[in-house]
Amino acid sequence: MAGNCQISSTLYNAVLAVPTLVVTERHAHSNYVPYIAKGKDAAVAYGSYDLKFRNDSGNTIKILASTDGSSVTTTLVALK
Numbered sequence: 839m840a841g842n843c844q845i846s847s848t849l850y851n852a853v854l855a856v857p858t859l860v861v862t863e864r865h866a867h868s869n870y871v872p873y874i875a876k877g878k879d880a881a882v883a884y885g886s887y888d889l890k891f892r893n894d895s896g897n898t899i900k901i902l903a904s905t906d907g908s909s910v911t912t913t914l915v916a917l918k
Contacts, residue, residue, distance in 0.1 A: 843881050844873055845903065846889045848910040850880035856914060858895035863888055 851874070853859045864880050865887040871879050880889045893899055897916040904911050 843867065843871070843879065844910055845905075845912075846880040846882040847871070847874045847878065848912045849901065849903070850889055851878055852912040852914050853891045856895070858893070859899075859914070860892045860894055861890070862892050863890035865889075 850861070850864060853861060865882075866877070867879050867881045870876075881887050882889055895916060897918060900915045900917055902913040902915060
């Protein structure tokens, strides 16, 4: 089952792949996480840790995310 941090880590890596998206807040896990390479994780916790990014592309983006229960896929789509 995919958890919150697996979702946020997957989104974080999708954001890193788009040069016009700029990460403004990201927190690493304090312990090893098995589903992502070291330094590629993004911990989230309600009220304290968040993942935030800024869209400098000039386009609206749509975030598409899905899971099959063990893996997560995130796609970022530019809307014109």
